Amino acid sequence: MGGFPILSAMTFLPLAGALIIMIVRAATAGSREASSSDTEGRTALLAGLIISGATFIASLAAFAAFDASQSGYQLVEQYSWYRNISYKMGIDGLSITLILLTTFLIPICLLASWNSIHKRVTEYVVAFLVLETFIIGVFTAMDLVLFYIFFEAGLIPMFLIIGIWGGKDKIYAAFKFFLYTLIGSLLMLVAVVYMYQTAGGSDFEILEKYAFDPNVQTWLWLAFMASFAVKLPMWPVHTWLPDAHVQAPTAGSVLLAGILLKMGGYGFLRFSLPMFPDASQLFQPFMFALAVIAIVYTSLVAWRQTDMKKLIAYSSVAHMGFVTLGVFAFNEAGVQGAIFQMLSHGLISGALFLIVGVVYDRMHTREIAAYGGLVHRMPVYATFFMLFTMANVGLPGTSGFIGEILTMVGGFQASTWAAAGAALGVIFSAVYMLTLYRRTVFGQITNPELNSIKDMNMIEWICIAPLAFLTILFGVAPNLIFNITEGSALRILNLMAGG
Amino acid sequence: MLVPLALLSLGAIFAGVYFYDAFVDGNNETFWAGAIYRAAENHVLHDRHNVPEWVLYAPLVVTIAGFLIATFTYYFNRGVGKRVADSGGPLHSLFYNKWYFDEIYQATFVKGSAMLGNLFWKADKKIIDGIGPDGVVAVTKASAGRLSKMHTGYLYHYAFVIIGAALVFGGILWLRAGGAN
Numbered sequence: 001m002g003g004f005p006i007l008s009a010m011t012f013l014p015l016a017g018a019l020i021i022m023i024v025r026a027a028t029a030g031s032r033e034a035s036s037s038d039t040e041g042r043t044a045l046l047a048g049l050i051i052s053g054a055t056f057i058a059s060l061a062a063f064a065a066f067d068a069s070q071s072g073y074q075l076v077e078q079y080s081w082y083r084n085i086s087y088k089m090g091i092d093g094l095s096i097t098l099i100l101l102t103t104f105l106i107p108i109c110l111l112a113s114w115n116s117i118h119k120r121v122t123e124y125v126v127a128f129l130v131l132e133t134f135i136i137g138v139f140t141a142m143d144l145v146l147f148y149i150f151f152e153a154g155l156i157p158m159f160l161i162i163g164i165w166g167g168k169d170k171i172y173a174a175f176k177f178f179l180y181t182l183i184g185s186l187l188m189l190v191a192v193v194y195m196y197q198t199a200g201g202s203d204f205e206i207l208e209k210y211a212f213d214p215n216v217q218t219w220l221w222l223a224f225m226a227s228f229a230v231k232l233p234m235w236p237v238h239t240w241l242p243d244a245h246v247q248a249p250t251a252g253s254v255l256l257a258g259i260l261l262k263m264g265g266y267g268f269l270r271f272s273l274p275m276f277p278d279a280s281q282l283f284q285p286f287m288f289a290l291a292v293i294a295i296v297y298t299s300l301v302a303w304r305q306t307d308m309k310k311l312i313a314y315s316s317v318a319h320m321g322f323v324t325l326g327v328f329a330f331n332e333a334g335v336q337g338a339i340f341q342m343l344s345h346g347l348i349s350g351a352l353f354l355i356v357g358v359v360y361d362r363m364h365t366r367e368i369a370a371y372g373g374l375v376h377r378m379p380v381y382a383t384f385f386m387l388f389t390m391a392n393v394g395l396p397g398t399s400g401f402i403g404e405i406l407t408m409v410g411g412f413q414a415s416t417w418a419a420a421g422a423a424l425g426v427i428f429s430a431v432y433m434l435t436l437y438r439r440t441v442f443g444q445i446t447n448p449e450l451n452s453i454k455d456m457n458m459i460e461w462i463c464i465a466p467l468a469f470l471t472i473l474f475g476v477a478p479n480l481i482f483n484i485t486e487g488s489a490l491r492i493l494n495l496m497a498g499g
Numbered sequence: 500m501l502v503p504l505a506l507l508s509l510g511a512i513f514a515g516v517y518f519y520d521a522f523v524d525g526n527n528e529t530f531w532a533g534a535i536y537r538a539a540e541n542h543v544l545h546d547r548h549n550v551p552e553w554v555l556y557a558p559l560v561v562t563i564a565g566f567l568i569a570t571f572t573y574y575f576n577r578g579v580g581k582r583v584a585d586s587g588g589p590l591h592s593l594f595y596n597k598w599y600f601d602e603i604y605q606a607t608f609v610k611g612s613a614m615l616g617n618l619f620w621k622a623d624k625k626i627i628d629g630i631g632p633d634g635v636v637a638v639t640k641a642s643a644g645r646l647s648k649m650h651t652g653y654l655y656h657y658a659f660v661i662i663g664a665a666l667v668f669g670g671i672l673w674l675r676a677g678g679a680n
Contacts, residue, residue, distance in 0.1 A: 180632065301616055303612070
């Protein structure tokens with residue numbers, strides 16, 4: 001404690017930036033008629049890029065101050081708020097990994113919107129920046145009430161992003177997303193209130209040490225699970241995701257798949273395992289069953305999709321099934337693998353949605369049948385697409401392999417059948433991803449509109465190349481991540497074991 | 500192409516003469532140096548010396564037979580192969596279609612998985628969404644539609660509902676208080 005509050009600065013920098021953009025917009029409202037709305041939008045996007053870039057630098061500063069050899073919370077900031085509820089921020093290996101992923105992806109999301117968003121651009125940028133604050137808040141909060149506020153508040157900007165800048169059925173998708181996540185979260189709220197009353201506070205460190213009665217744990221675990229299962233999402237509460245992805249703008253999909261889904265996995269690791277260890281043990285077979293069903297079921301559904309985004313959305317549900325498997329393996333390989341899989345999936349699925357966005361911006365369709373033979377006109381695009389296809393399949397040398405193999409190793413140690421079921425998902429992922437790649441990239445051009453399609457431009461290069469670099473880097477040198485997350489993973493397992 | 504093929508042929512024919520002892524018998528344990536683990540109770544390497552003699556010669560006999568048939572069919576009697584193929588017998592079809600493995604895979608794994616995928620996709624829409632969000636919305640909408648019909652605007656309708664509710668509520672309180680006892 002003490003010193004510069006780097007975590008608060010990092011968390012609220014995007015919100016402050018959003019406010020400045022709104023103030024400047026209001027102040028220049030009179031003179032706006034003189035400049036075109038396009039210029040205003042570009043200025044807002046540029047401002048958003050600068051602010052989110054500064055936030056990324058702030059997160060790197062927080063990371064530089066973070067000591068990976070320590071397992072507990074670090075850079076803690078605490079201010080009393082109301083009774084035993086405090087504004088308390090802190091990070092560990094688990095949270096800093098997801099914070100870096102967030103701050104890294106947001107500028108890419110904004111840059112990816114440079115040529116694709118044309119209406120209400122200022123509001124769009126503001127929504128992204130506000131959402132960034134809430135997401136970072138989720139990962140830095142060390143008080144359950146504060147966490148809940150950030151967790152729920154994030155719904156609003158995402159609801160707006162889908163509902164305003166989405167596709168044809170955006171209203172249906174936005175409401176479905178909102179209802180699903182809100183219902184789950186309300187159950188969690190009841191549990192939050194109970195925990196606060198019983199443990200005498202909502203500080204994570206108090207709650208981690210408090211031994212809830214095993215019977216009560218079951219109900220608390222279920223209440224938290226209701227929220228995290230929707231967010232992750234797990235089968236059978238996953239159906240909001242394909243609709244949300246299909247309707248959301250490209251950057252919205254990147255954000256959804258890249259970061260928002262990770263809140264579910266983060267929640268399981270942060271709360272369910274350390275605070276309700278008995279209930280977690282009790283529900284392990286149930287969670288394994290749901291994970292395997294999610295992996296097999298959604299992989300097969302993904303294969304039958306005709307819309308590229310929907311296919312990748314279903315593939316996301318399958319890949320998050322590996323996270324569930326790893327988390328509930330209750331061993332180091334599983335938990336480390338789950339954290340790694342979240343990071344890896346954030347990069348790969350984010351990139352795949354950008355890849356779809358590249359051709360959607362040119363052709364205005366996501367139907368697989370409308371493509372074919374792209375390699376003849378877009379060789380660079382085909383190369384990047386192939387890399388992320390292979391990474392999504394889990395090819396060795398990419399980060400996708402490390403996440404999947406570790407969660408399966410962890411799962412195997414806990415349940416051979418669960419690991420065997422999950423392994424089917426690896427086969428199916430090859431089926432649907434290679435089918436997608438073959439049908440869109442290989443073969444002859446049959447759609448005459450594709451004859452004039454252009455390869456990736458500079459902005460698309462800048463968005464996708466860093467993701468490709470990290471996908472390979474973490475696939476070749478996964479210890480870069482494991483060294484950061486090891487302490488947190490062991491601490492979670494230690495807390496679960498009653499340590 | 501002739502030179503590489505000749506070299507490969509020499510290797511294929513004579514490699515065993517030179518490497519058999521190092522790889523299989525003799526000092527093979529020195530060569531593998533534990534790289535291939537064999538459990539102490541596993542005697543498979545020793546047991547292979549006890550197989551019937553015809554098993555040992557079977558590969559050689561089959562190889563020679565294959566060589567002779569190929570020579571007869573494709574060297575001395577060119578056209579025999581085509582005639583056999585044209586006759587279209589079941590044996591030819593079986594081998595020509597690679598034991599029908601691809602067709603069996605297609606009919607079982609591929610079509611089966613596709614059918615399951617379609618079924619699950621429909622389950623997502625019809626069952627999960629149907630009972631879940633879409634179902635809740637439909638029930639809410641239908642209930643709201645029916646309830647709104649009660650808003651007739653007639654005072655006596657409202658009075659009837661108020662009196663009915665008061666009677667039900669009073670009845671519950673009366674029963675909770677012990678009723679007629």
